[in-house]
Each structure stands twice: as structure tokens, then as C-alpha cells.
Amino acid sequence: MPRFAEVTALTTDGPGRFSGQVHPDWTIAGKPNGGYLLAMLGRAAVLAGQHEHVIAASAHYLYPPEPGPVLVEAEVLRAGRSASQLRTRMSQDGRACVDALVTTSVLDPGVKPYWSAGVPEAGDSLFADGFRLPEQSPSGFEVAIMREVDLRIDPASLGFASNAPSGRGELRGWLALADNEPFDTLSLLYAVDSFPPATFDVELSGWVPTLELTVYVRALPAPGPVRILQRAHLIDAQRVDEVCWVWDSSGRPVAHGTQLAGIRLG
Amino acid sequence: MPRFAEVTALTTDGPGRFSGQVHPDWTIAGKPNGGYLLAMLGRAAVLAGQHEHVIAASAHYLYPPEPGPVLVEAEVLRAGRSASQLRTRMSQDGRACVDALVTTSVLDPGVKPYWSAGVPEAGDSLFADGFRLPEQSPSGFEVAIMREVDLRIDPASLGFASNAPSGRGELRGWLALADNEPFDTLSLLYAVDSFPPATFDVELSGWVPTLELTVYVRALPAPGPVRILQRAHLIDAQRVDEVCWVWDSSGRPVAHGTQLAGIRLG
Known part of the structure; x- marks a missing residue:
């Protein structure tokens, strides 16, 4: 099974120019996970810049790439002593797919x-008590990425799976990478977009495509699974904003994400 | 007194190329407010794109421009039927100052x-009961921007002004533009960065420079002042992340901001 470092690997083709492969299994209904794509852009920023950890990344999603080869570019905007800012972008066959600013x-x-x-x-649920999400969504599409990671929903958040959402718009649980690969600042970019939409705890819907995703990585995570809280704020004008909190296995908050997504409710 | 539309005005110099003037009064300790600068970038996105409202904007701050002339550029990344994505940037004398992605x-x-x-x-405090912030910060520097707007802190959030922060890391209050100019999607980009740092309700500090600011505009605001809640989440590694909620005068949530800022605590 490919490790996260492998499915986000980049080959340097020139200054600030890299090629990567979007893995066919890191997808939901055939579309690559947005946090996974952002991790590839974060990797390009680390390779092209002078600092080894992504602390802030903001992506706008233009067009979902197909699994297969992508071009990833990174341009240093400012190289400071304590931080660098870069512009990164992913394209496929000349079509822009994701643009992100990365610090x-x-x-x-x-x-x-x-x-x-x-x-x-953070709550006190246990990883071992979580319900591992299957490769099929409640609304029937394939969630291939669940073959690649071990994503577990707390029993108290499982109402959506039996068509009994709590109405709170909140999902809690855990995420582990394959073979318990330790998280780093790049895989945390994926972690904040790994959970099902928290709107499933309000009302089931089809695909909830991410339009914008911003992640702050606040600390290096301890080894082991991360605990996750995904919470919806507001559904208005067929869009929803959600927040994601990530704690490492020691209970320390390590990442925070916020996203705006499209939703066919309202 | 200049209206918000005037202090963020841009002159078109060519395709996707605009000039603007950073106003000397829209500053804190001589540094332009980050949300004010983002509003100028949002204006460039609206002028260069095909849609009239900013719904998502993510800025990374590289270098604070001096008050005076700036170059603002906007590049269309994707022009869709229902939404467009643009890259925008502000520079001064050839130095990059702010980069933002805008949908x-x-x-x-x-x-x-x-x-x-x-x-x-949202709470039930009244605009009329708020305490209007003066042009001097509790730690002694000049906050010229308070001459330009009417920013009022709820009495219950005023502990920081008498060196008695509540420890909750939360400031509530109201914001009105001069002459009660109605808010639009561009001035909301400023609104989410208009409040003092919510960390003042934890511990007073010097300048808390914004590193990254993401704003979602969710609805067109009704005329009148907007109600604001600024909340700090986590101070770690000399950085803090804060969230900002904005309601219009009818009580509808209209904008949501999140930012990562530097802070000299810890």
C-alpha cells in the first residue's frame, strides 16, 4: 500500500517545476481529495523554498484533476529569515486545477x-471504539480513499449512517495513515479535509465539493493517529463553511482548517 | 472624510493592472490594516473578472506597504459560469506586499x-451602548484608522481596556463606516480584520501582525452597522489563530474570517 509520502511524491523537472502522480485511490466518487492535492502543493513549497514546514496554506479549487500525471509549480514570493511565502499551482494537460498560497x-x-x-x-473517545468508514458513502458513491486510510467515526457521531443525523452538524473521530505512518506537516494538510462533510450530521446530500481550503499547522504532531472534529457553521446560498480541528495522539492541537464548499441544500 | 469606496479605489492602467493609494489614516502604528489591503485586492478581482461579488479571499502578507501609491495586479485563473477564481497581488516600488487568491x-x-x-x-448588545475605541491603543501606539470608522466594543468585552482581560479571548462589538456608508462584499473583507486582537482579552501585547487572512462572504449585508465577534483559539509558537464572525444589522451572518497572526507571547 503506498505511504502518504509516496502518493504525494514530486520529481523535480526544473527550478520551481515538479511532476507528480494523482493516485486513483485517493479519490471520492473518482475526484481526488482536496486536502491530498494541497499536500502535493505544500510539498512543492517545501522543495522550492527555504523552510521545511508548512504553517499556512490557502487553496482555491478550479477544476478536479483526473488521477494520473500533474504538473506542480512553485514560485517564491518572499524568502525571509524565519518564514517564506510561495505561490503554488497544480495543472493537468495545460488546465489549471488548484492554486494555493503557502507560508x-x-x-x-x-x-x-x-x-x-x-x-x-478534544473529547475522550478511543480510536479503538470508532466505526471505520466503508468504501461506499451513505448516498451510494465510491469512496476509494477509505482503502488507503483508517478513518473512524466516534459512535456518538454515527447518526448520519442510519439516517438519524443529530442536527448539530458535527462529526468526531480519528484518522490513521496506512501502517500507522507518522503524520507530518504535509499529511496534516490532508487530515483537515479527510472527514465526510459535517453537513451529513444535518442532512445527507451528494458531493460537497471544496471551493476554498485554508489550513494552519500549529505544531509538529506526535506519532500515532490524530483526533478530528469537523463542524459545519452555516448553510446559505448552496454553500457551507466548515471548520476542522486536529489533535495529535498526545492531545495537543496541531492543525486547524476552514473550508467553503458547495452543497445542494437550500 | 473619505468613504470606503474612495480609499480602496483603483485606476485601470492596463489589462489586470491597476493603481491605488494606501491611505495614511487606514493604519495601526503606521502599518496599513490587512483587511483594508485585502479589500483593494478584492476590488481588482471584481474589476478583472466576470462576477461582481467576492465570496472567498485568502491573503498571505509579505511586507507592509507604506501609505501611498501601490500597484495591484489581477490574473484570471478560471472564468466559470457561476464563479471565477483570480490571483491578485499588491506591490510597491517593485516589492511584493500582499498576495491573495480570490473567488x-x-x-x-x-x-x-x-x-x-x-x-x-450574535448576542443582544446595542450599537449605542458600545464604547468607541480611541485613536491610541492600550499599549500606547497610534491607531489612526479609528478616526475613519466607528468601532464600538460591548461593555462586557471591555476588560482589556482597564487591564482586566476576561481570559476568554473574545471581543464583541459593532463596526460602522463613516457616514454609515452601507457595507458591501468588499468592505466586509475589511470588517473581518477590523477588531483589535482577541488576544487582548487574554493578555495585552504589542503589534499582532496578520500573516494569513481568509474571508468567506456569505450574503449581501443589509444597510447599517455590522455586529462582530472576534475570538482567539490557540496561542502557540508565537502565533495565534483567530476567527471573526460578522452579522449585518438584521442579525444575518454575512461574513466569516479566520487569520493566523504573529504574537510575542509564549
Whole structure:
């Protein structure tokens, strides 16, 4: 089974120019996961820039690439001492697919959180008690990516699977990579977009395509699965904004995502 | 007093190429407000694209421009039927200052929110009861922008002004533009970055420079002041992430912002 580092690998073709392969299994209904694509752009930013960790990445999604070869480009906008900013983009057959701005820096493993009272409670559910999501969505399409990762929903969040959403718009659970590959700042970009839409806990719908995804990576994660809370805020004008919190296995908040997605409700 | 539309005005110099003037009064300690700069980039996206409303904008801040002339560029990445994506950038004297990705669309004034249970309570404070922020910060620097707007903090959030922060990391209040100019999708980009750092309600600090700012505009706002909730989540590694909620005068949620900023605490 390919490791995350392998399915996001890039070959350098020239300065700021890379080629990659979108894996056919990292898809939902045949469309690549948006966080997975952002991880490839983050990798390009790390390769083209001077800092090893992505701390902020903001992607706008133009067109979903097909599984197969993609061109990834990275342009350094500013190379500072403590941080760099880059523009990255993914295209396929000359068509622009994803554009992202990325800030890279170096995260110090010795730093501890100073104040975290604004972060929701992580909860105390156990990885072992979670329900592993199958390769088919409740509305019937194939979720091939569930073959590649071990994504578990807490029993208390499982109402949507029996057509009994809680109405809170909130899904909690866990994510592990294959062979328990440790998370890094790039796979955290995927983690914040890995969960089903939190709107499933409001009302089931078809595909909820990500339009914009912003991720902040706040710390280097400890090895092991990450705990995830995906929460919907507002469904208006056939769009929804959601937030994602990610804690590492030690309980430390390590990443925060926010996304705007299209939805056929309302 | 200049209206918001005037201080963000752009002159077209060529295809996707505009000139603007950063106003000396839209500054905090001499540095232009980040949301104000993003509104100029949003205007460039609307002028260069085919849709009149910004619905998502993500900015990475490289270098603060001085008040005075700036070059603003906008490149159409994709021109769709219902939405367009653009890359925009601001530079000054050849130095890159702000890069932003912007998605534009058309917001229909007839649509109503479908589900909003994930949005915090707006609260019931009154604009008239708010405390108008002065032109000097608690830590002593000049906040010239307070001459240009009427920003009012709810009495319950005012602890920071008497060195008694609540520790919740939360500021609530109101924002009105000069002469009660109605808000639009561009001035909402400023609104989500208009409040003092919510970390002032944890501990006072110096400048809290925005590194990344993402805004979702969800609806066209009704005329009148907007209600704002600015909330800090996590201070870690000398950075903080904050969220901003904006409601229009009718109580409808109209914009949501999230930002990563630098802070000298911890």
C-alpha cells in the first residue's frame, strides 16, 4: 500500500517545476481529495523554498484533476529569515486545477502551547471504539480513499449512517495513515479535509465539493493517529463553511482548517 | 472624510493592472490594516473578472506597504459560469506586499440561510451602548484608522481596556463606516480584520501582525452597522489563530474570517 509520502511524491523537472502522480485511490466518487492535492502543493513549497514546514496554506479549487500525471509549480514570493511565502499551482494537460498560497517556516518541537482556551474540548473517545468508514458513502458513491486510510467515526457521531443525523452538524473521530505512518506537516494538510462533510450530521446530500481550503499547522504532531472534529457553521446560498480541528495522539492541537464548499441544500 | 469606496479605489492602467493609494489614516502604528489591503485586492478581482461579488479571499502578507501609491495586479485563473477564481497581488516600488487568491460569484439578495445552528449566538448588545475605541491603543501606539470608522466594543468585552482581560479571548462589538456608508462584499473583507486582537482579552501585547487572512462572504449585508465577534483559539509558537464572525444589522451572518497572526507571547 503506498505511504502518504509516496502518493504525494514530486520529481523535480526544473527550478520551481515538479511532476507528480494523482493516485486513483485517493479519490471520492473518482475526484481526488482536496486536502491530498494541497499536500502535493505544500510539498512543492517545501522543495522550492527555504523552510521545511508548512504553517499556512490557502487553496482555491478550479477544476478536479483526473488521477494520473500533474504538473506542480512553485514560485517564491518572499524568502525571509524565519518564514517564506510561495505561490503554488497544480495543472493537468495545460488546465489549471488548484492554486494555493503557502507560508513555510520551521516549527520547533520544544515549544509548548501558551494558551489554548479557545480550542474546543478534544473529547475522550478511543480510536479503538470508532466505526471505520466503508468504501461506499451513505448516498451510494465510491469512496476509494477509505482503502488507503483508517478513518473512524466516534459512535456518538454515527447518526448520519442510519439516517438519524443529530442536527448539530458535527462529526468526531480519528484518522490513521496506512501502517500507522507518522503524520507530518504535509499529511496534516490532508487530515483537515479527510472527514465526510459535517453537513451529513444535518442532512445527507451528494458531493460537497471544496471551493476554498485554508489550513494552519500549529505544531509538529506526535506519532500515532490524530483526533478530528469537523463542524459545519452555516448553510446559505448552496454553500457551507466548515471548520476542522486536529489533535495529535498526545492531545495537543496541531492543525486547524476552514473550508467553503458547495452543497445542494437550500 | 473619505468613504470606503474612495480609499480602496483603483485606476485601470492596463489589462489586470491597476493603481491605488494606501491611505495614511487606514493604519495601526503606521502599518496599513490587512483587511483594508485585502479589500483593494478584492476590488481588482471584481474589476478583472466576470462576477461582481467576492465570496472567498485568502491573503498571505509579505511586507507592509507604506501609505501611498501601490500597484495591484489581477490574473484570471478560471472564468466559470457561476464563479471565477483570480490571483491578485499588491506591490510597491517593485516589492511584493500582499498576495491573495480570490473567488468571485454573484450573491442573490433573495436567498435565505438554510441552516445556521453552527454559528455562535450574535448576542443582544446595542450599537449605542458600545464604547468607541480611541485613536491610541492600550499599549500606547497610534491607531489612526479609528478616526475613519466607528468601532464600538460591548461593555462586557471591555476588560482589556482597564487591564482586566476576561481570559476568554473574545471581543464583541459593532463596526460602522463613516457616514454609515452601507457595507458591501468588499468592505466586509475589511470588517473581518477590523477588531483589535482577541488576544487582548487574554493578555495585552504589542503589534499582532496578520500573516494569513481568509474571508468567506456569505450574503449581501443589509444597510447599517455590522455586529462582530472576534475570538482567539490557540496561542502557540508565537502565533495565534483567530476567527471573526460578522452579522449585518438584521442579525444575518454575512461574513466569516479566520487569520493566523504573529504574537510575542509564549
